[in-house]
Amino acid sequence: QQPVQSPQAVILREGEDAVINCSSSKALYSVHWYRQKHGEAPVFLMILLKGGEQKGHEKISASFNEKKQQSSLYLTASQLSYSGTYFCGTSPGAGSYQLTFGKGTKLSVIP
Amino acid sequence: NAGVMQNPRHLVRRRGQEARLRCSPMKGHSHVYWYRQLPEEGLKFMVYLQKENIIDESGMPKERFSAEFPKEGPSILRIQQVVRGDSAAYFCASSPGQQQETQYFGPGTRLLVL
Numbered sequence: 001q002q003p004v005q006s007p008q009a010v011i012l013r014e015g016e017d018a019v020i021n022c023s024s025s026k027a028l029y030s031v032h033w034y035r036q037k038h039g040e041a042p043v044f045l046m047i048l049l050k051g052g053e054q055k056g057h058e059k060i061s062a063s064f065n066e067k068k069q070q071s072s073l074y075l076t077a078s079q080l081s082y083s084g085t086y087f088c089g090t091s092p093g094a095g096s097y098q099l100t101f102g103k104g105t106k107l108s109v110i111p
Numbered sequence: 112n113a114g115v116m117q118n119p120r121h122l123v124r125r126r127g128q129e130a131r132l133r134c135s136p137m138k139g140h141s142h143v144y145w146y147r148q149l150p151e152e153g154l155k156f157m158v159y160l161q162k163e164n165i166i167d168e169s170g171m172p173k174e175r176f177s178a179e180f181p182k183e184g185p186s187i188l189r190i191q192q193v194v195r196g197d198s199a200a201y202f203c204a205s206s207p208g209q210q211q212e213t214q215y216f217g218p219g220t221r222l223l224v225l
Contacts, residue, residue, distance in 0.1 A: 040218060100156070
């Protein structure tokens with residue numbers, strides 16, 4: 001089952017914060033976050049594993065709530081370069097390699 | 112260190128023709144994954160290969176589509192007798208191993224079927 005991402009789209013002014021959610025109806029083992037700019041390859045941001053800690057990367061961090069089968073991506077003090085579509089990819093088990101992606105959240109950061 | 116390479120970046124085919132998409136994984140990576148992306152949609156898994164082996168092709172249509180990853184050379188996704196519904200962006204990703212390792216994506220091949 002495809003994870004559900006929310007919101008579908010969001011517009012921010014530079015410096016504002018945003019939260020993107022990824023929810024699954026199935027138990028999750030890992031969540032992978034990517035950002036894709038129009039016409040380009042998805043770029044890996046971070047991976048969260050069941051039982052692991054919250055991850056951080058510059059001003060972008062993420063959490064993984066195993067009980068709720070949900071992950072959230074936090075973008076703080078957004079920059080113009082953060083614009084793009086954010087995808088979460090999920091896998092159900094430790095031996096699983098196949099990622100199931102959500103439909104994406106389109107983030108636009110304006111001056 | 113070169114990333115995942117795909118070619119061609121754009122491919123136009125007429126209905127009934129064949130499309131061949133190539134993917135060279137990152138150096139040191141022996142696992143390749145193919146995904147398809149329709150406009151405004153997420154990536155959908157198609158097939159997972161290791162050198163000379165198809166590990167999982169559960170996401171690939173049973174007819175007209177095939178994939179290979181030979182001992183030498185790039186991985187190839189082949190679509191025979193293309194139809195308009197095959198128009199999409201096809202992405203290849205690679206990883207050094209499996210089981211939760213990060214998958215690194217190439218720039219994709221955008222296939223347009225006329």
